[in-house]
Amino acid sequence: MTTGLVYALFGAGLAAGLAGIGSAIGVAIAGKSAAGVLSEKPDLFGRVLILQALPGTQGIYGFLVAILIMAKIGMIGGTPIAITPAQGLGLFAASMPIAIAGLLSGIYQGKMAAAAIAMTAKKPTMSARGMTMTAIVETYAILGLLVSVLMYVAVAI
């Protein structure tokens, strides 16, 4: 195991970890609101569940980048490649956009989802608009993911 590999692993860990934390907090914020709504209107379960699941995608994006990095350095599905510290730090940098954007956008998307759930409680027919508004927050996680993937591709190994 080279130092480069360790740097890359740190990156993968932060991508999955931080984005995962963001999603977990976001889903929990939305979930609290959802549980409150369900106690009054159990038949809204389907609509409310979809809204609650929306902040969960950041975690998936982080996980995705982590898997991509680990596959590239051969830590899964192969033998580890001896990469240089510079290459390792490159991959570490590549994991940062989704790690940071995922952490914060997950939390804020959770808050938005909670508001959309409250709106759905009052006007169930408006849940699609709530979904759209919640998805707008996610745009920036997607841009983060995009930059991560582009940087990941650019790091030659």
Add this chain to the structure above:
Amino acid sequence: MIVPVKKVRLLAPQSEREALIKLIQHENKFMLFDHQEEVSLPSDLSQHLKRIERGVEELSKYEKKKFFSFHEASRSEFEKVEHEAERLLNEIDENLTLIEKKKADNVGLVKDIASLKPYLNISVATKALNRLVKTRIVIGYIARINFDEFLKEANDKGHIFEESSRDEEFVYGAFGYELVYENQAILLLNSYRFKEQTLPLFDTKLSELLPELNASLADNEAIIKEKEGALKALSNKVNVLRTYYDYSYNKAVRSQVKTGQTERVVYIEGWMREDQIDTFKASLSQKLDYDFEELSVNDEELVPTATKNNVFVQQFESITNMFSVPSHKEIDPNPVMSIWYWIIFGIMMGDIGYGLAMLVFFTLFIKYKRPKGQLRNLAMIFAFSSVPSIIFGIFTGSLFGFTFDLGKVFGSWFGNPNFSLILLQPVDDPLPMLIFSLGLGILHIITALVMKILNEARKKDILAILADGVSWILILLGAVFAAIGLMSPTLKIMSTIGLVLAGLGALLILFLNGRSKKGIISKGLSGLGGLYGVTSYLSDVLSYSRLLALSLSTAVIAFTMNLLAGMVAGVPIVGILLAIVVYLIGHVFNFVMGLLSAYVHDGRLQYLEFFGKFYEGGGYEFAPFAYKFKYLDAIKENE
């Protein structure tokens, strides 16, 4: 497309009022003026409905639950259900009241038995106690710690106490005294905290009573069982009640329809689709003597929007309506939107395996579960979208996360093993896929701008066509050309063309955006402000990078699940089983998350990037007065 809607009035003799309303409901083509989603019914009608609902509830307890239940009634069954259903309801009510009464009786009996138990050994009948003249007997209990002293003092004073039983805390029994010594006796009882207990009055001795009580308890149980059996036997007729509920509900709704009247005629006003008026008139005149008038609509009046599209486009209307129902004055966005939604959904799923799973699962779901309303629309959309998913899956070579090149298979059949259908590889080489996504986004936005031009052309506003539609198309195309020119040196000329196009577009905006403003300065400022819109177009185009993000996430998670399944497969003995479990759970999770993401993000692209460019909406749906069913799925018209 949007069908014109006319405002009409139907007139009929007063005696035909009921028949007219019933026919309108049956025809399902006439929208009432005061259309309501939920009609509020007067209390006697809703009581009646509640009674039927209770009947359905009681009987369906005994019914076998079927996942694929589909309830149909023929027309004659539906119209003639009342008699049989009322008889059934009475029978159910009789049984239920009896069951409830017996259950209440038993609760009383159980309580009696519990309170009598400690006094079973008392040797008198409780009723006899009331007939005593010179003495009184009090039945009750006293704490054990006080009992010995109490008994001694009672005996000393000439009273009697007959013990019946005792438990850990209390001694139970009867205390007797002569009425002359009443004050003294009561003082004694109070000082030892003797608790008097009033027992139910019976003729026989308590010890003989218990078997009697137990017997009537058992009798009641038997009756309850029998009546529940009777209800169970009726449960095969629960569908009669279900039909009856829907029959009564629709009858009740009819009774709430508001009609106007003059001395001899009743009239009813509402909306009708222009293309349905002739068939409506024809089928009405067969059954009824009536008159039809078309009314004029003034400009301020909100006319409902009726759309007429093919089966494919119809499913996507629900997606548009969630955003806003089209206004009756604009072009129906559904045909164009449906095709784009369909394609984008396919790209977001982008896997042959998941596409096939969608096709099989949702086709079966629609065929056997027969969902109604929006759920059906959604299931149909998913089933339709399986086709582009499979096609796009072929082009990315993805089958449940494994690489699968259909082109190679075909190629080897026709002697060309190097033939490949994999055009894009989101995981290994994301850049081409990103360019493809953004390019598709530009096409999508240009389509929206063309819709904008068509809408403005309807209003004959040529300046708006140039300023809001043509200009942005020129700029977008110019940007694309310039990018092509920059990337390939052989096509340098393209970038010049691109710059010219974009410049033309910018000039159009600069000069025309302020056309409604007065004064040269505010015109100029407004033109510059219009150019600032470039930033929003930039972010709109970048927004399509989610196509890459979603197809990446589907592909990578599928790949990870396969990898995990492969790892656990190495475990001896249970390895294969574990692998299958991991594989199934992983792919079901990915499939469901993929569907959810595609549904949400596809909707977002349509609502913000696409509709934002041209769509006004703000209409309300043409909703004809029709049968509304809670339990029934359909009525068979012809037997």
